[in-house]
């Protein structure tokens with residue numbers, strides 16, 4: 063029972079990171095060496111504080127747990143897992159490409175094989191738009207129909223919430239950042255909270271993209287933007303606003319271009335080669 067309570071608590075703590083407090087100068091342990099956290103306990107009434115040292119950072123984590131729980135055999139293992147995930151930032155890969163390039167399709171393949179959590183910015187916006195009483199519903203719908211881009215504060219907070227809720231620490235962020243407003247907003251709010259691995263760039267011709275989206279619309283995607291008129295605008299937005307973001311990452315050697323005109327299984331072969339590089 064106490065172990066269950068603790069696991070739930072730990073999950074919450076990892077998700078919210080509310081309890082992780084960086085105290086660089088308050089730890090007198092060795093400041094170098096492998097990033098294996100050292101955990102010390104120090105009983106403070108009914109709460110326990112735990113000091114952690116990893117690489118060149120020291121952390122102090124306060125856990126509101128009953129001291130008696132420390133006797134539980136599963137506790138130290140759970141605590142070690144908690145500490146490891148608290149000190150390592152979540153991995154993020156951005157997935158970019160034109161509308162219909164196959165981003166969602168390949169993300170599904172990656173999730174199945176590698177266990178990332180797939181967060182589609184467009185899907186999160188569609189969910190928000192459909193929420194009864196959402197104050198952003200109309201604004202989101204307007205942008206989607208016009209093929210323009212929703213302000214970053216909305217998208218970034220939906221992404222951050224979804225990351226927190228998932229409990230995972232490996233994410234594919236699909237269809238974001240799409241313009242400089244997205245990029246700046248993400249960098250300001252999130253860049254120091256994640257370990258950014260790079261961008262999977264699905265490069266696909268306009269005609270192939272449009273045909274795929276029209277087919278997706280005709281086979282019942284239910285998306286208000288899978289029609290010829292909106293698709294033209296979406297592609298223009300992609301060329302004018304998103305390509306410069308991809309170029310920005312290319313210039314830093316962080317974008318991995320994949321030919322997405324090929325059949326889906328061939329594209330996935332190439333994706334796997336890129337992931338092998340990204341993960342080492």
Ligand SMILES: Nc1ncnc2c1ncn2[C@@H]1O[C@H](COP(=O)(O)OP(=O)(O)O)[C@@H](O)[C@H]1O
Nearest residue numbers: 160161162163164165166167274278324325326
């Ligand atoms: N390599 C491919 N070849 C042919 N059709 C594809 C390929 N990849 C995806 N599709 C199809 O094209 C449509 C758009 O793919 P999707 O993954 O939803 O693209 P995106 O997320 O980039 O908008 C879907 O109907 C999907 O089944």
Ligand SMILES: O=c1ccn([C@@H]2O[C@H](COP(=O)(O)OP(=O)(O)O)[C@@H](O)[C@H]2O)c(=O)[nH]1
Nearest residue numbers: 161162183184185205206210211212237238
């Ligand atoms: O970060 C994002 C992602 C999506 N969108 C909006 O959602 C639409 C659909 O995006 P999605 O990624 O679902 O589809 P894609 O165009 O890549 O097929 C876009 O045209 C934009 O209007 C947005 O504003 N910001």
